[in-house]
Amino acid sequence: MKILITGGAGFIGSNLCEYFRNKGHEVTCLDNLSTGFEHNIKDLLDKENFHFIKGDICDLNTCKDAVKGMDVVLHEAALGSVPRSIEDPVKTNRNNIDGFLNMLVASRDEGIKRFIYAASSSTYGDNKELPKIEHNIGRPLSPYAITKFVNELYANVFADLYGLETIGLRYFNVFGQRQDPNGAYAAVIPLWVKELINHRSPVINGNGTYSRDFTYIDNVIQANELAVTLSKENIIKRASLYNMNLPGNAPLDLVFNVAYGGNTTLLNLFKCLRENLSRYDSEISTIEPKFRENRKGDIPHSLASIEKAKRILGYLPQYSATEGFEQACKWYWKNLQ
Incomplete structure (x- = not known):
């Protein structure tokens, strides 16, 4: 075609x-x-x-x-x-x-x-x-x-x-691959991966209980x-x-x-990313997230x-x-x- x-x-x-x-x-x-x-x-x-x-x-x-x-x-x-x-x-x-x-x-x-x-x-x-x-x-x-x-x-x-x-x-x-980790509107997974690789604490909006069907x-x-x-x-x-x-x-x-x-909470997402990246750099396993208030327009839960x-x-x-x-x-x- x-x-x-x-x-x-x-x-x-x-x-x-x-x-x-x-x-x-x-x-x-x-x-x-x-x-x-x-x-x-x-x-x-x-x-x-x-x-x-x-x-x-x-x-x-x-x-x-x-x-x-x-x-x-x-x-x-x-x-x-x-x-x-x-x-x-x-x-x-x-x-x-x-x-x-x-x-x-x-x-x-x-x-x-x-x-x-x-x-x-x-x-x-x-x-x-x-x-x-x-x-x-x-x-x-x-x-x-x-x-x-x-x-x-x-x-x-x-x-x-x-x-x-x-x-x-x-x-x-x-x-997945090629999702841009840079810029003000970067999606959560590439953004957090970049932060962890650079030994910085990712920021979670809310208390981490919001969930997504990644x-x-x-x-x-x-x-x-x-x-x-x-x-x-x-x-x-x-x-x-x-x-x-x-x-x-x-x-x-x-x-x-x-x-x-299936759905994954943001806190569990953080733990999964940290665990996977720790296989390449053990120092990443000690990083903890930071928390801030929820963003406007975000829905609490998403499951398809x-x-x-x-x-x-x-x-x-x-x-x-x-x-x-x-x-x-x-x-x-x-x-x-």
Whole structure:
């Protein structure tokens, strides 16, 4: 297939670029390098069947040029981070909603078969029900969460009105190789790993009892591959077994949780990272965390039901959070030295 991956120089996008290109697909990466990095795709730049376009999804013409000749779009480009969205909601909205709409319009006009996009667990908002089930969301708690919810609404409309096949993958706290440990909006795992490697105490927001369904990057790659390769007919057949009635002529518009299906408290996360990194440097075992008040917009607990993805996509995550922590620490120890 010819696959366009937006945000392809970012953490998740670059892993997808590498995987699909190595599987024999022709991959084009679109990224403006605002939060992605060319070094994430440096090993691909001189390879056959890989193309890099430096461009911005906020420009409709750039989007239209990028989708030409493509079979599938994997839309990963977005401005992440709840705190960033609270500080600058306008910029978050422009990238995550305007940019998303540009990609939908460009894909519709080009006749793209399927549009697969990075949705977010933040969409569940203040819904306290655990585990999180796709059809039961709450009130968004941040501008970022609002943008990701609006993405799902737009995808639904474009499926209904224009017949564009859309699949949203609600990522739950993805982590792994190439996740950036630097900057004001670094995610918790690479940030804490960097602190521990440098013999500094990581800071835990709250008392450490908040929990997350941490999801290793290889599980996310698996979900994306299934979303790319499964035929509409197979999806409809499996959906009927999941008590979802999807007529053959109905538009394809589905959303799936992509997670491991287990949760880890922040305090246990710290202990796991410290234990793994102590194998390389025994001094790390003596480091203790610091604590501060909870951040605005954070949800207390996140735990996904992955039954829908299992039954319809055939998603079977291969890495638990604990196994992923070990792999991530090994990669960071090698690459942050």
